[in-house]
Amino acid sequence: MKTRSLALALALAFAAVVAGPSVSAVRAADDTIVFGAAVSLTGSLAKEGHLTQEGYDFWKDWINAHGGMKVAGKTYKVDIKYYDDESSPQTAARLVEKLIDQDHVGFILGPYGSGTTFSAAAVAERKKVPMVEGNGAAERIFNQGYRYTFGILSPARRYLEGIVDMGKAQTPKPKTLAISASNDLFSVEVQQGVVDYAKAHGIDVVYTAKYPENSTDVSAVISAIKAAHPDIILNAGHTNDALLVHKGLKEQNVQAMIYGYSVGPDTPDFRNALGRDANYVFGSAQWSDAVKYKGEKGFIPSAPQYAAEFQKKFGHKPDYHNAESTAACLAFQYAMQRGGSLDTEKVRDALAKLDVTTFFGILKFDSRGLNVFKPMVVNQIQNGELVTVWPAGLAQAKVAWPTPVWAKR
């Protein structure tokens, strides 16, 4: 991304004219609670940024359609003011500052991505405005001693643990693991987490590598993985990395028991782009529409119901990016209702004390503001469909095992 910063600086001048931040009017009226969010509508995170915005909008429209939100006996409408952070952390920070200083927004919903969230969190802290984020899983965001940032996600370190657990429950048992990672904030933590976890659980880590972010070719990494003969092949990265690695593995005919990706298999892109080759692939997810949590009163209680209503509104099934964004709004909602106040300090305190189960899972924060209480789920692509296979208690279907050779998938 560093190579882009000069380009992005130049782009700022253009952006005002060409792209232009989307501006929705802020209703200053007392009966509307206005949230602010800088999300990536253009740039490398545009895809996930749009999913984030859909998740936020779904909550906003649901609340308003159901008579608004009741806080301390008074009913409020809700609204969200958006800006486009162009997938740039610097821009995200500037826009969050603008939301707070110029638009007088009292509550911030996070951007998409660990990099942008990291810089937005610093601004929220300085301005003492609570921010709930559902799209930045890097633990580094929460190791700064911040008091105003709350993350509803399971942290990055835990992303691929479920795939290791799932593998250990199969026969024959996988014994060795290789993991490559894109050299970005989130992926490096995912990699470190699963390496530690695998070692602690008796799996031999035979290969690790970090390749530059936005790499266009990883064939050297693939041939090194092949030479190491691992049973489990994992990648920590984003959808682009997952596609690049998986295509490369097939090209060089690399066989393994498990192919797992931190991000990718959950998105339809992955299945559309790979077709049959996507079968048997494992992906970890913050959420799937098959999980069996029972949410408390105040919002759609179950995951399947959420999925159905979401599909009706947006014409596609929600993936976990949508759900986690909606869940970030829910943290605010329950904190405001339980704290009985819209004062920013009181909302912050209520968030710190929050303990609520939603369609997304449990929302509860440790002293750093991190939701370490919710497990990840493992999905597998079976016959072109994404099904939840782990943990056993939340699973939809059995693990398809073992993974056959490439030609038979």
Added chain:
Amino acid sequence: MQLFFQDLVNGILTGGILALVALGFSLVWGIMNIINLAHGTFIMLGAYVTYQLFVSFHLDPFLCIPIAFVVLFALGYVTQLSIINYVVRAPVLTTFLLTFGLSLLLENVILLIWTGDTRSVTTGYSGAHLDVGGITIPLVKLLTLVIALAIGGLTQLWLARTKLGRAIRATSMDVGAAQLTGVRVAHVYAIVFALSAGLAGAAGSLISVSYAFSPSSATPFLIKGFIVCVLGGLGSVQGALVGGLVYGIVETFASQYIGAGYADAVALAVLLVILVFRPTGIMGRATA
């Protein structure tokens, strides 16, 4: 040893695509002295055209290469005559701003049409490979290399043998003298720019099969194209081919034996060393 040869093969195959990525960029830079920052976006357009033809009409991506070439050729021709021509003699910063603005505009148009989803073209024969003494050679990438070399060769022949090709080379050597002998410079420039865009389109077709892409993938390819150009020498087909292959091989070996994270750093260090000894690039002429 097997790993060594596997990496050599991987490096050469990667280099083939990089050569084609750099070729069009190099022609415009060398002949018109314009560093076209929209080149990466042209490549992405080629990839999306291929993707769309594959999805809508199940057209084989390799058959899409001529279509992507023609579409981008036309776009390049119009762009040159209507926009770029006004800044051909302008200072480098002006052309930077204009082509960068153009790339932003096109990237956002791509985003509007195809959204930010990550795409890739996967055919029935994707992942097919040859096994030669334990070394795996992916067929698609091999075919890609062959096509990249063929396109490079054709471009070279055209520049060397045809009247228009000679006019282009004359213009590249001395604009004034070329004009005096009756070369229509504006037309020559439009053809060069169109050819460059067309080559970008062809590169995009090939990238869509071997890699994954999204609207923002333009930048990494632009940067690689830039490096390959400087490495190989500007404005010549041989320069782009040699530069691409050298870069692909160096990057692959650096990634394997020094560390995947250092691939870019080592490749750039090699670039520096080569520029110290050959300031005009490996194949560059002192007069270029």
